[in-house]
Amino acid sequence: MLRYVLLLIIMTTSVQAHEMVPTYPKLESSYMEGLQKTNITIFNKRPEVEYYEIGVFTKDWEPIPFVSTYRVFPVPYLSTVTVELFIRDKDKERVTYICSKSKLRKSYETRPAVSSRICSKVKRRGE
Amino acid sequence: MSNIKTCLVALSITTMATTGSGQSNDTPINGTVQSRCVIQTDTPGTYGNPNAYELSTKATAGGDNAIIRVDVTLANSYYVNITAPSEFSSSPTLPDTVTWTGDTTVKTLSDATGMSAYETNKQELGMTDKYDLTVTGSTWFETESIATLGGSRAFPGGNYTSVVTAECIAK
Numbered sequence: 001m002l003r004y005v006l007l008l009i010i011m012t013t014s015v016q017a018h019e020m021v022p023t024y025p026k027l028e029s030s031y032m033e034g035l036q037k038t039n040i041t042i043f044n045k046r047p048e049v050e051y052y053e054i055g056v057f058t059k060d061w062e063p064i065p066f067v068s069t070y071r072v073f074p075v076p077y078l079s080t081v082t083v084e085l086f087i088r089d090k091d092k093e094r095v096t097y098i099c100s101k102s103k104l105r106k107s108y109e110t111r112p113a114v115s116s117r118i119c120s121k122v123k124r125r126g127e
Numbered sequence: 128m129s130n131i132k133t134c135l136v137a138l139s140i141t142t143m144a145t146t147g148s149g150q151s152n153d154t155p156i157n158g159t160v161q162s163r164c165v166i167q168t169d170t171p172g173t174y175g176n177p178n179a180y181e182l183s184t185k186a187t188a189g190g191d192n193a194i195i196r197v198d199v200t201l202a203n204s205y206y207v208n209i210t211a212p213s214e215f216s217s218s219p220t221l222p223d224t225v226t227w228t229g230d231t232t233v234k235t236l237s238d239a240t241g242m243s244a245y246e247t248n249k250q251e252l253g254m255t256d257k258y259d260l261t262v263t264g265s266t267w268f269e270t271e272s273i274a275t276l277g278g279s280r281a282f283p284g285g286n287y288t289s290v291v292t293a294e295c296i297a298k
Contacts, residue, residue, distance in 0.1 A: 113171055
């Protein structure tokens with residue numbers, strides 16, 4: 001009983017969250033020749049975070065070049081931002097992870113800060 | 128003439144009332160639920176300074192461990208890496224090297240039965256602990272961090288910040 005009460009208290013306290021969808025994005029042909037595109041959506045419920053950074057990686061976590069409006073872009077508190085990413089056709093088969101990472105401001109307190117990073121996966125046929 | 132006016136007014140009121148009561152609008156509220164991972168910072172943590180050469184998040188040292196909650200809405204689709212700090216992201220100039228120790232453990236589970244093996248099945252690589260989230264629900268992770276200055280020298284006065292990294296990676 002005590003455990004459920006504790007759980008309820010923890011769940012009802014204010015939290016600071018970072019979330020990103022979709023879990024499994026799909027690459028599709030864009031209106032520009034030679035480029036694939038996909039969209040990711042980030043929701044920011046972390047009041048201390050104003051900016052998020054996007055990265056695209058291979059299965060071995062090597063960075064892959066991509067084009068977007070910005071690599072680091074603002075996501076105001078309690079708002080959702082959808083980002084369109086363009087990736088070269090030749091990199092299509094190498095793209096595995098698309099990640100968003102919170103950018104932390106310099107702190108003037110003695111404490112550990114929490115950096116959050118969420119990665120979606122582009123699945124291949126058969127995975 | 129006035130009778131006709133009265134009739135017209137009465138008729139309009141009746142029509143309005145009838146129209147108002149007879150209409151009903153169904154307003155649909157649509158929504159789509161997409162599977163996702165949500166990283167939440169329940170407690171960012173604080174360092175206590177139990178002695179001159181040590182900063183610690185342990186409660187016994189006057190600090191608070193960082194508590195991170197991870198929610199997943201799709202079973203067996205994500206793993207989580209939580210990395211305890213191994214350097215200060217900002218600090219005064221230090222007179223010696225810092226030795227770091229840190230550990231992450233599962234603090235609370237929303238499904239005690241399905242998630243009971245999370246802690247025993249975790250993989251540890253240096254400061255990083257990797258958990259396979261096989262069940263939907265919430266998991267609270269607690270990260271402890273201790274920084275000890277070499278030669279038992281005192282930490283200079285100032286603010287010290289380190290970073291705990293929580294990653295949720297789709298499988």
